[in-house]
Amino acid sequence: MLLQPEKNNEEQLTRAVLRLNGNVWGFACGTLCGLAIFLATIWLVIKGGENVGPHLKLLSQFLIGYRVTTGGAFIGLVWGFVIGYVAGWLVAWIYNRVVSLRK
Secondary structure, eight states: OOHHHHHHHHHHHHHHHHOOOHHHHHHHHHHHHHHHHHHHHHHHHHHOOSSOOTTGGGGGGTSTTOOSSHHHHHHHHHHHHHHHHHHHHHHHHHHHHHHHHOO
């Protein structure tokens, strides 16, 4: 009888440790995505040239206000953070659902 409560406590502790904080994951993923877009845009602006970033310009189809310019880099930073935050939060939420199913 005494072993049963310990086993139950151990399972609860394991589940609590395995759970992810969605806000932390969202913030981390959002920061990485935002910085990636920002740095890629700034790199192409500094590099310059005749046709700056034809592939990166395609992001303007999805990110309202984004352009391969210095100002567009900041808009891309914000959009990247928002998209990354939502993606990170969803990953944590799905992961936590799977962990809660584990018995």
